[in-house]
Each structure stands twice: as structure tokens, then as C-alpha cells.
Amino acid sequence: MTFTTRLTELLGIEHPILLAPMGSASGGALAAAVTSAGGFGFVGSGYASSETVHREMLAAGNVRIGVGFINWALQDRPEALDAALEHDPAAVMLSFGDPTPFASRVKQAGSLLFCQVQTLDMAKQAADAGADVIIAQGRDAGGHSGHVRGTFGLVPSVVDAVAPIPVVAAGAVADGRGLAAALVLGAEGVLMGTRFAASKESQWSEVLKQGAVAAASDDTEQTRVFDIVRGAAWPTHFPGRAVRNAFSARWNGREEDLANQRDAENARYDATEAGDLSTGVLWAGEGVDLVKDIPSARDIVLRTVAEARKALGASWPG
Numbered sequence: 001m002t003f004t005t006r007l008t009e010l011l012g013i014e015h016p017i018l019l020a021p022m023g024s025a026s027g028g029a030l031a032a033a034v035t036s037a038g039g040f041g042f043v044g045s046g047y048a049s050s051e052t053v054h055r056e057m058l059a060a061g062n063v064r065i066g067v068g069f070i071n072w073a074l075q076d077r078p079e080a081l082d083a084a085l086e087h088d089p090a091a092v093m094l095s096f097g098d099p100t101p102f103a104s105r106v107k108q109a110g111s112l113l114f115c116q117v118q119t120l121d122m123a124k125q126a127a128d129a130g131a132d133v134i135i136a137q138g139r140d141a142g143g144h145s146g147h148v149r150g151t152f153g154l155v156p157s158v159v160d161a162v163a164p165i166p167v168v169a170a171g172a173v174a175d176g177r178g179l180a181a182a183l184v185l186g187a188e189g190v191l192m193g194t195r196f197a198a199s200k201e202s203q204w205s206e207v208l209k210q211g212a213v214a215a216a217s218d219d220t221e222q223t224r225v226f227d228i229v230r231g232a233a234w235p236t237h238f239p240g241r242a243v244r245n246a247f248s249a250r251w252n253g254r255e256e257d258l259a260n261q262r263d264a265e266n267a268r269y270d271a272t273e274a275g276d277l278s279t280g281v282l283w284a285g286e287g288v289d290l291v292k293d294i295p296s297a298r299d300i301v302l303r304t305v306a307e308a309r310k311a312l313g314a315s316w317p318g
């Protein structure tokens with residue numbers, strides 16, 4: 001049981017399901033597990049860390065995977081892209097900012113260029129940069145995203161604007177109903193983050209995984225306070241969706257105060273982050289309501305395809 005789309009044909013994969021390049025969760029083991037299950041995995045490079053890239057590309061063994069970068073971070077550390085290209089990734093994903101400065105290097109190296117965008121203007125910019133695949137990411141997504149467009153509205157707009165470039169939907173897709181909806185909206189597949197972050201092979205701690213299982217989507221919100229306290233230089237138009245906790249409740253709306261007291265707050269934050277979800281960040285998308293267990297990546301891929309097939313019926317092509 002599968003869906004053949006222009007994405008599966010381009011990547012030579014069985015199922016139109018991509019693992020998001022999540023800095024804190026998508027290591028080589030998870031990326032390889034998603035590819036081995038018939039989808040395709042992207043390793044997250046964090047803030048363009050060459051060390052992370054080398055380590056996690058090697059951890060994937062000989063399995064075909066890709067690697068994802070945050071464009072504004074890559075601008076400060078462009079050598080991380082060279083590090084990635086040394087491993088001949090099948091695809092490189094560029095997200096959060098103008099991909100143009102890096103696009104030709106990716107393509108000249110023979111990797112497919114995936115660009116994750118948050119608005120229609122960014123989609124057109126990615127198309128002009130030569131993207132082979134454009135990922136339309138709504139503000140429903142876990143982790144960072146734009147603050148304007150939702151997945152359901154953005155995907156068909158981008159499909160129309162960049163045709164014939166294949167489009168992938170990202171943001172709140174956590175089961176087969178999401179995959180089915182994305183295909184109906186004209187996408188060629190889905191990029192899933194939150195669902196895979198709570199999987200057996202994810203790099204997340206057990207506390208984070210159990211936190212995702214317990215979390216409610218109503219309690220997620222887009223916020224900048226976790227970036228401010230960690231000193232992560234995210235542009236203000238890319239907030240991050242996380243589960244509300246005592247720390248965010250204390251500082252939301254008082255971002256300037258937090259920035260002014262960052263040193264003291266950072267020390268407190270670092271001391272508690274690892275095991276204490278009342279302070280530490282739990283990035284999660286609106287799909288977190290659907291995360292009720294911690295299965296293997298393979299189970300997630302196969303179950304998502306089976307659910308989508310059930311939702312669409314046997315008459316859907318592919």
C-alpha cells in the first residue's frame with residue numbers, strides 16, 4: 001500500500017513522507033529509520049554545526065538521507081554546508097530565510113534542493129533560486145515557522161504559484177488524515193516533525209517524548225521567549241511553537257525585560273532545562289493532540305500511509 005507522487009518519483013522512495021530536519025531530534029539514526037521504512041529522512045544540523053553534520057551523517061550509515069539548514073545561521077557558518085556536501089546527501093533543505101546564496105552550491109554538488117517557506121513571497125523566491133521541491137510550512141508547525149499563514153491555506157496557494165515544482169505540506173500533519181488532506185490540497189507529500197520527535201529513534205529525552213504524549217494542542221503557542229533566554233538569534237518574524245509552561249507564561253509579552261535580564265535568567269534556565277518542562281522548552285505543533293504513543297519511526301510511516309489510504313479510498317491514484 002503506497003502513494004506514488006512526483007515527490008516519491010523524484011527521491012526514488014516508496015511513501016511521500018519526509019522527516020523534518022529537527023535540530024534536537026532528527027539525528028542520523030532517526031533519519032535512516034524513516035528512509036528505511038520507505039519515507040525519507042533529513043538530519044537537523046542545529047545552528048549549522050559542522051560537527052553535528054559529520055557525526056549524524058555518519059550515524060546514518062549507508063542509508064540515503066538529506067540534511068537541513070537554517071539559512072540565517074548558515075550565513076554565519078557557511079562551512080557547515082561544505083561539511084554536509086562531503087557526505088553526498090541526496091537532498092539539502094534550506095529553511096528560514098533567502099536560500100539564494102547557497103542554492104547553486106547545493107545543485108552543483110548534485111543534491112536535490114528542498115526549500116521550506118512560510119509565505120507565498122518566500123515560495124516564489126525559492127522557485128527563482130531553483131528549488132527542486134518547495135515545502136509550504138504553516139504556523140501550525142512545531143518549532144519555528146512564520147506567524148502569518150496556516151498550513152491549510154498556504155499549501156494550495158503555493159501549489160498554484162510555483163507549479164510545476166512539487167510542493168510538500170508541513171505543519172500539524174501527525175497522522176494519515178493529515179497526509180490525505182495534504183494530497184487533496186495538491187501537495188505531493190508531507191514533512192512531519194512533532195510526530196517523529198516522539199518516536200523511539202528520536203534524539204529527544206524520555207521527558208520530552210512523554211511530555212509530547214501528555215501535551216494538548218490548545219496549550220501550544222508561538223513564542224520568542226525560549227529563543228531570547230537561550231540567546232538564539234531568530235528573526236522576530238520566525239517565532240517558535242511550543243507548549244506553554246510556567247516560564248513562557250511569566251515572560252510572554254515582556255520580551256524586552258527578559259532580554260535585559262538574560263544573563264541571570266539564562267543561568268536559571270540552563271540549570272533546569274533538561275528535565276523540567278515547567279521551564280525547559282517542549283517544541284510541538286498543533287498536531288500534538290494526535291501524539292499518543294512513542295512508536296518506532298517505521299510504525300509511524302506505515303500507519304500514516306494506511307490511515308491515508310483508508311481516508312481517501314482505493315480510488316485515489318497511486
Ligand SMILES: Cc1cc2nc3c(=O)[nH]c(=O)nc-3n(C[C@H](O)[C@H](O)[C@H](O)COP(=O)(O)O)c2cc1C
Nearest residue numbers: 020022023095141142143171172192193194283285
Ligand atoms: C522539535 C522541533 C525542532 C525543529 N527544528 C528545526 C530545524 O532545526 N530546522 C528546520 O528547518 N525546521 C525545524 N523544525 C520545523 C520542521 O522543519 C517542520 O516544519 C515542522 O516540524 C512541521 O510541523 P509539525 O511539527 O507540526 O509536524 C523543528 C520542529 C520541531 C517540532
